[in-house]
Amino acid sequence: MPPPSPLNLSRGWPASDLFPTQTLQNAAVSVLSNPIITEQGLGYGPDEGHFELRKNIADWLRRNYSLSRAVGAERICISGGASQNLACVLQVFTDPMHTRYVWMVEPIYHLVFGIFQDAGFYNRLRAVPEDECGIDVDFLEKALQKSATDHQHATPPERPYRKTYTHIIYCVPTFSNPSGTTMPLSRREALVRLARKYDALIVSDDVYDFLNWEPADVTGGESAHLPRIIDVDTSLDGGPLDLFGNCVSNGSFSKIVAPGCRVGWAEGTPEFIRDLSAAGSSHSGGAPSQLMSTFINDMLENGSLDRHLHDTLLPAYSRRARTLTAAIKQHLLPLGVTFISDSESYTVLGGYFIWLKLPAHLNAKEITEIALKEQNLVVAEGELFAVPGNTLPENELSHRLRLCFAWEKEEKLNEAVERLGQVIRGALSRT
Numbered sequence: 001m002p003p004p005s006p007l008n009l010s011r012g013w014p015a016s017d018l019f020p021t022q023t024l025q026n027a028a029v030s031v032l033s034n035p036i037i038t039e040q041g042l043g044y045g046p047d048e049g050h051f052e053l054r055k056n057i058a059d060w061l062r063r064n065y066s067l068s069r070a071v072g073a074e075r076i077c078i079s080g081g082a083s084q085n086l087a088c089v090l091q092v093f094t095d096p097m098h099t100r101y102v103w104m105v106e107p108i109y110h111l112v113f114g115i116f117q118d119a120g121f122y123n124r125l126r127a128v129p130e131d132e133c134g135i136d137v138d139f140l141e142k143a144l145q146k147s148a149t150d151h152q153h154a155t156p157p158e159r160p161y162r163k164t165y166t167h168i169i170y171c172v173p174t175f176s177n178p179s180g181t182t183m184p185l186s187r188r189e190a191l192v193r194l195a196r197k198y199d200a201l202i203v204s205d206d207v208y209d210f211l212n213w214e215p216a217d218v219t220g221g222e223s224a225h226l227p228r229i230i231d232v233d234t235s236l237d238g239g240p241l242d243l244f245g246n247c248v249s250n251g252s253f254s255k256i257v258a259p260g261c262r263v264g265w266a267e268g269t270p271e272f273i274r275d276l277s278a279a280g281s282s283h284s285g286g287a288p289s290q291l292m293s294t295f296i297n298d299m300l301e302n303g304s305l306d307r308h309l310h311d312t313l314l315p316a317y318s319r320r321a322r323t324l325t326a327a328i329k330q331h332l333l334p335l336g337v338t339f340i341s342d343s344e345s346y347t348v349l350g351g352y353f354i355w356l357k358l359p360a361h362l363n364a365k366e367i368t369e370i371a372l373k374e375q376n377l378v379v380a381e382g383e384l385f386a387v388p389g390n391t392l393p394e395n396e397l398s399h400r401l402r403l404c405f406a407w408e409k410e411e412k413l414n415e416a417v418e419r420l421g422q423v424i425r426g427a428l429s430r431t
Helices: 021-032 035-041 051-064 082-093 110-121 137-150 185-197 229-238 270-277 280-285 290-301 304-331 364-375 410-430
Strands: 076-079 101-106 125-131 167-171 200-205 247-252 264-267 353-357 400-404
Touching (some): 021 035, 051 076, 051 264, 051 290, 076 082, 082 110, 082 200, 082 247, 082 264, 101 110, 110 125, 125 137, 137 167, 185 200, 185 229, 229 247, 264 270, 364 400, 364 410
Parallel strands (some): 101 167, 167 200
Antiparallel strands (some): 076 264, 247 264, 353 400
16 A cells, blocks of 8 residues: 655745745846846845835835834845844854853744854753743743853953844744744733843744734724834833844745745844844845845835735635644544643634644654654654753643644645544554
């Protein structure tokens, strides 16, 4: 009997069948038919990135987040995606001789660990528990207090043109990977106050914000988007304590256009953005993704990006999320599997992921190995998202699974969960 066809609920990639291929082709033709824009796009570009894109992103963010304040291009620089931007942030605003630790919620996006380690923070990553509201700020404050006595650090290096932060806090505040948790406003405010108190830079990965199909408050006309942490830092208690602030918003078009575009952006104070865009790699090599930036800008200006987001992505991903949720309720909950909220009324309002808890006597890593061997099914086991060298035992990651509804086609999701149910049922029969 041939093995079942491969299915992958682990891959946290956007669906390739939803890529806006024709829209990108139209944008490329439009740009390359205009000699002025072509010259800009094929050149090195300014360190901060294509000015028109920076200006249009600023306006796009103001409209989508219903911001009362103006957002100018001076608060935006273009990056080669969120991961590349994080590496540049660490190059510019940290020094391993001075910066003590990198703090992050556990569980957290696992591929980020290598970026911090490459920047000199090997064995300096610290886990913070996550509750239903996101990062546990009380735990974090106690740990920050303790770090003042258990870590010997040098004075900031002689770099008067840049700020060097004492701590880094990394988080995905909206639809976190892998748990799907979203921090409420009160938790975001508490985190900003904590960052200011301990000279920490919050790197806020806001890459899932626009994959939000939660209904807006129709009666009040409110946006479904919560204020980002950068918005909180801009206005809370009179605004930032210094010119650089305590947050940078890390954005990307990877999830809403295509990852191969390699275009993202950062938002911060004008001074923060000035120094970030002057990172050595940008100053030497020119603006990241300069040509593709002109394509993305064309999509913003003619409205095709917003149409793709609202007419294609949000309907498709919300259907996939409902399909996967229904399959879990049908095939897994009767076996003792639970959602993060332990609720049968659990719903997904955005992002890519559903975070599950197995019965206590089942091991997630063993389940994933059996699923691959017997069902040709790939799922992600919880310990993958543990902070290296600093795992919190109470998180029970050995009993957790992450399922992604974005990559596989909608019609394959029920079959994938049914296969996973067969694996779990077999494991239960052997215990």
